[in-house]
Amino acid sequence: MPRVLLPGQASRLFTGGQAEIEVAATSFRALLRELETRYPGLGRQVEDGMAVAIDGEIHQDAYATPLREGSEIVLIPKIGGG
Amino acid sequence: MNFVVNKSDLKVVGSRPVRPDGVDKVTGRAQFGADMALPGMLIGRIKRSPHPHARIVSIDTSKALALPGVKAVVTAADFPDIASEEAFVGEGPMNFRDLSRNCMARDKVLYEGHAVAAVAAISDAAAEAALDAIAVEYEVLPHVIDAEAAMAADAPLLHADLFTAGMEPKPTAPSNVAKRVHFGLGDIAAGFAAAEVVVEGRYTTQAVHQAYIEPHACIASANADGQSVIYGSSQGHFMVRAYVAKLLGMDMSNIRVVPLEIGGGFGGKTVVYLEPLALQLSRKTGRPVKMVMTREEVFRATGPTSGGTVEVKIGAKKDGTITAAQARLVFQAGAYGGSPVGAAAMCAFACYDVANVDVEGFDVVSNRPKVAAYRAPGAPIAAFAVEGAMDDLARKLDMDPIALREKNGAKAGTKAAYGPTFPDIGFLQVLAAAKAHPHYSAPLGPNQGRGVAVGFWFNIGGESSASVFVNEDGTVNVVSGSPDIGGSRASMAMMAAEVLGVPVESVRPIVADTAAIGFTGVTGGSRVTYATGMATVQAAEKVVEQLKQRAALIWDISPDAVDWKDGEAVPAGANAGGFDPLPLAAIALKAAKTGGPITAEVSINAQGAGPGFGAHICDVEVDPETGYTTILRYTAVQDVGRAIHPSYVEGQIQGGAVQGIGWALNEEYVYDGKGMLQNPGFLDYRVPVASDLPMIEPVLVEVPNKRHPFGVRGVGEVPIVPPMGAVGNAIRAAIGQRMHDLPMSPPRIRAALSK
């Protein structure tokens, strides 16, 4: 199953301090729904203000992105730039 | 799609053609923000606060409106009072209430230079007179400029409703701390317990301005039916449309934003200042309104980036293996929350493979202009501290500074300190190239020193649109929505030419307005060549598919039997038939007979922009008498993925390095005790000039990014990350003392030397 890592303390507030969780989702869209169902508020937080690094690649606003068995998904703040 | 074209197969990519917009720019014909004029145009000007912090008791505009030639005055009362709402429009989080109030103060002014009213008049002189005639009554409030002072419990409070985000439990009292970020890896206490050597330091940097040479400028023209056009220079005309629509409560379809040439931005033109005011004045007067900032206004009321305090502590084994890394960052946000402290915290240790990391950051408001993005926002501030500490660590361990970084360097599979596991990255290749460069082993003279520092930036992808049109004669136009700030038209034309197999001169690129191309995010985050480039490549590939189909129709064979090679359709094999190659022009000529115009538009949200790393080597000589630092030699090595137009990639690296050198040695916002900015001009805010500098040698390392068909990584931001550390470490080597505070100006160095 894909693993979701939460390095930031702000997102851990939703998981009761848990820094790593396993999910059944197979797409980024499904991940958001699953996070929201299991940890109310977290899916929304990720959708509105966060990016995810999937196996090291940063994805922002990408519902269709597939998650593989064993994918590492890291919740990080959205990245902008100059 | 994880397929990168071999370099040896490329004909156009990697070459150095003259940029298609070049002649316009060397002959003075290119139209920048302030160069346009419209019939009946009025001049708009802004009345600004003389106080760093005050309540607006009243604004009387009657005398101004009575003056001859004055057509309209607007204040906050003329704009919708926007509710607090966070959005992310490509370059960073933006709260529309804050944006609205930053464009036009409501109830309170929060920094000297804060806009309180705007006028439209028939001439500069009339507008000037109107500003003088506007009477604003203020109740002056105590102010706070320094971020750490603003964190004190008894500090003057800027916003009564600002409660620190990211705290558990949620604070019960408001403060000037807008946000706290905190993240980590492993066990920081165990990491330091395992350390045999520990280095630490407290570093400060000052607010610096992006200092683009073109001041903000626009013309807005509203029609009686509500349709409006804004002409102006910005890093993103779709951003301008989105922000103006929000701030004025208008439909996006009624706002067309036409991009003029932009005279530099570096992040500072990813927000609006003038456009909503100009359009509102135009709506009020029914005439076009032109607004152009003075340089003083640019310094007082736009940008800058944060000044920051960074406390850093690194623990290592005697062999150089880092066991723990910790940092605490306090960043100035200016008048409203939103400093880049989060990105800085993520970047701080991103170059290194460290098991135990703890980073905490604070976003603090004070009575300064609201910060805007500046090239790799936040990362240079963190890197100045971390790279200084790494240099101290190398000295303590008596280790070569590049060897120390190699020992701990991030590579594919390294778990980055901010969470993710790195894909293919080129950091170790960059370090190897730096170590092997003759600069690194060149001899040094008395009072001279050499410093090395490294830097990281994420790079982003995001939303981009591009079209490719084949003209009737077989020439090609490429249209994109990305303002060209440093040669991107050239790289779009080159990528399209490469895919189509035609000479780059037959491909002419333009940047289209908001109604003529699909949504495209800002030119920022080092994303244009990557994301807009990807859209362009995909559009060109679609055109090639059509060209093959058209050739198949002309030959009356199956499309599968047609290949595209060097700009011509050729039969895929002997079985396809013995046809002479059909060049693009021949197919274009028959477009009407084969299905009509040959065009393609592609809109994407590009993901997977590859992270970028750089390593800089700097030699300085410090005059022991004056404390003046001369940069003797500078080499900047960077993994660029693959350079589309190497000259403009080099230019990004050289320009970024020099901005960092200015940040290191000269540039700073200077305030007096009354909260007034003392140096709002280029005489006293000194950016580097030609005589301050040697040639800047860029070294391009190419580790292709597998997500882009040509291997592109963003390149624009990485080069500003290492310079402050590289210069600081060189000065440390030259004078035997660590300079912890920026800028490392002659007075500071003299003071250090006389201690």
Add this chain to the structure above:
Amino acid sequence: MSRHHVTATVNGEPAEFLCDSQNSLLDALRNELRLTGTKEGCGSGDCGACSVIVDGRLVCSCLMLAVEAEGKTIQTIEGLADGDRLHPLQRKFLEHAALQCGFCTPGFLVAAKALLDHNPDPTETEARFWLAGNLCRCTGYDKIIRAVMDAAAEMRQEAAA
């Protein structure tokens, strides 16, 4: 307040314009003559974006009053090329990619022309100090200096031929 009538030679052609007493030459060039190639970056003589050549002298047009142009010969960026033939400095700026945003470029080209008019064979250091009054925030100056040195070399060669 009546306006002043000023007659001058601009880029080899007779030009006239009206201006107020407080108007700068830069204002007159941009707003009255619509020669917008000359840019305003600071209005205080610190950035060089408004560089023009007046009677053979390099000046910041933002620091010169428009009325002072009476009877003068003024060269701006618009007069640098000879019709459709680019000046060697313009060609070399393009070849060396010596511009990114292009906003400071007209000022640099005019200042560099003034340099080469005075000194056809400058050292790199001389070029750097001559151009120290022109700010560029994009390029780090490297490619600008290379372009100027290369144009100077080419012009010397042409002059010798």
